[in-house]
Amino acid sequence: MAETRLDLRDVPPPQRHPKIQAAFEDLDSGECLTIVNDHEPTxxxxxxxxEVESFDAEEYTVEQRDEQTFVAELPKE
Known part of the structure; x- marks a missing residue:
């Protein structure tokens, strides 16, 4: 599965969701967007x-690496 990775820890909070949405839209079916964040992205x-029909919620994963590092994988159907 192809992967696109965004490290959002230095991105101002108001800019994060639009950046994530744009990157996810650019994915092809079967690809995955991996984000690194400073909080759990619930x-x-x-x-x-x-809101995103092509988001594969069943395959979504998130891993806490330390107190301020969360890595989430957002797969696209």
Whole structure:
């Protein structure tokens, strides 16, 4: 599975979701967007699940690497 990776830890919070949405839209079916964030991206998960038809919520994963590093994979159907 092809992967696109975004490290958002230095991106101002108001710019994060638009940047994630644009990167996800650029993916082909079967590809995955990996984001690195400074907090658990639970609100993003629910936003994508409710609003993005091509988001594969069943294959979504998130891993906490340390107190301020969360790595989430957002697969595209």
């Amino acid at each position: 609100p993003l998960y629910y936003e994508f699940k409710a």
